Amino acid sequence: MCAMEAGRRGRSVLVLEHAERLGKKILISGGGRCNFTNVNAGAANYVSGNPDFCKSALARYTPDQFIALVEKHGVGYHEKKLGQLFCDISSRQIVEVLQKECEAAGVEIRLNCQVREVRKNTCFQLETDQGECASDSLVIATGGLSFAKLGATDFGYRMARQFGLAMIEPRPGLAPLTLDAKDQAAFAELSGISIDAEVACEGASFRENILFTHRGLSGPAVLQISNFWDEKKPIVINLLPNRQAWELLAAERQTNKELKTVLSQHLPQRFVQQWCQRFAPSRPMNRFSAAELEKVAQRLHRWEIQPAGTEGYAKAEVTLGGVDTGELSSKTMESRRVPGLYFIGEVVDVTGWLGGYNFQWAWASGHAAGQFV
Numbered sequence: 001m002c003a004m005e006a007g008r009r010g011r012s013v014l015v016l017e018h019a020e021r022l023g024k025k026i027l028i029s030g031g032g033r034c035n036f037t038n039v040n041a042g043a044a045n046y047v048s049g050n051p052d053f054c055k056s057a058l059a060r061y062t063p064d065q066f067i068a069l070v071e072k073h074g075v076g077y078h079e080k081k082l083g084q085l086f087c088d089i090s091s092r093q094i095v096e097v098l099q100k101e102c103e104a105a106g107v108e109i110r111l112n113c114q115v116r117e118v119r120k121n122t123c124f125q126l127e128t129d130q131g132e133c134a135s136d137s138l139v140i141a142t143g144g145l146s147f148a149k150l151g152a153t154d155f156g157y158r159m160a161r162q163f164g165l166a167m168i169e170p171r172p173g174l175a176p177l178t179l180d181a182k183d184q185a186a187f188a189e190l191s192g193i194s195i196d197a198e199v200a201c202e203g204a205s206f207r208e209n210i211l212f213t214h215r216g217l218s219g220p221a222v223l224q225i226s227n228f229w230d231e232k233k234p235i236v237i238n239l240l241p242n243r244q245a246w247e248l249l250a251a252e253r254q255t256n257k258e259l260k261t262v263l264s265q266h267l268p269q270r271f272v273q274q275w276c277q278r279f280a281p282s283r284p285m286n287r288f289s290a291a292e293l294e295k296v297a298q299r300l301h302r303w304e305i306q307p308a309g310t311e312g313y314a315k316a317e318v319t320l321g322g323v324d325t326g327e328l329s330s331k332t333m334e335s336r337r338v339p340g341l342y343f344i345g346e347v348v349d350v351t352g353w354l355g356g357y358n359f360q361w362a363w364a365s366g367h368a369a370g371q372f373v
Contacts, residue, residue: 001098001363002139002344005370007105014133015102015109016126022109023095024150025143029359034091036070037063037363038356040083046361047227047351049168053325054350054361057333061367063360073097084355118159124340137373139342141366144319145170152313156347157322163338166324168349174317175226175310176218177235183305186278188214193268197221198241204228207241212271216307218315223354226310227320237303239267245297249285253293256284263300279303318358322349333369342369 007013026034038045041063043055067085070077075097076088087093102109110130117127124138142156160167179187190212198207199221211219225235240248243266252262260282263272276282280296288296310316323343327336333348335341344365352358 001366002370003107004101004105005367006373007107013107016113017111018114019151020112026095027091029091030086032091033086034094035084035086035356036094037066037085037360038083039063041357041360045353045357048349050325053330056330057364057368061364066363082355137340139369140347141344143346145313146316146319160323165327168321168324170319170321172310172313172316173227173320173351174223174354176315177222177307178216178309180308187212190271193271198238199225199235201225201233201235202228220354234304234306239300245300249293249297252285254286256286258282318351320351322347325349332372333365344369
């Protein structure tokens, strides 16, 4: 995005790509169909040390503008849910759109190009395994530490530190959460079970599915909340977000139905068996007092879990943290300390929610820098 915008301005642009092909992260995204933007993308959908930093770039390059680019190239797409747009056929189409736009703008792209050293005197001088090159501007668009198997590295962070820029310590984002040994033993056999729930932490909450895994919890709602969770805080799960648990239980209070039978009408049976065994041993409803059922209802709406950690970068969708936004111009993405040095995309301390928001930040920040490099 940055290269094609700079090329359209008549700049001489060279893209150095260390992988053997373009857009590897794009290709695997969205199950191979690329969730390329979200129609609802705005500053409120991003996590950053400075929540206002992303506003300028997002306002100047909107989801509608990227949609127009996709439509220009005849790429079919559809909305899956919650404003998430996917290609009808293949994520490869998005790579092809960007590649064609770069070609039209006269951009040169070198694949399998490893940058060995970067220096700055009057201009930037790069030593690569394909020779040396020099430029007035240098844009770092190398992403974070997630998806190491696709070639993710800490190159961008090393460049920031080399030039003296402050960093927000990176950590895995949009990552599955692990449970402690006790909880893991209780719920590991539920691996594969999914529940529509609301998950909250630190003032943030998300209503989507949670998924039990062998090591803990995943699913969209858990991935979302992982961006807000820290090791000192529990997450709170509302298992019945659209219903009043007390009313459901009170309606059956005079019957001899088992508690687990009543709950299984609203939640997966295998989950209910484990949950009751752990928190509310099942017995006939008419043997519960009103106070006891009130406690069960409260826990169904506020089930607190203290995660042990995350699954780490291997399973994380993105990387939180990165180059401190205070080091960059929100208008141009240029370093305030080093003229001509730009950082865009995931390498910056701006992380989107799950659902196309991180792609929109990539497009918007790339577009912003491309107007000025």
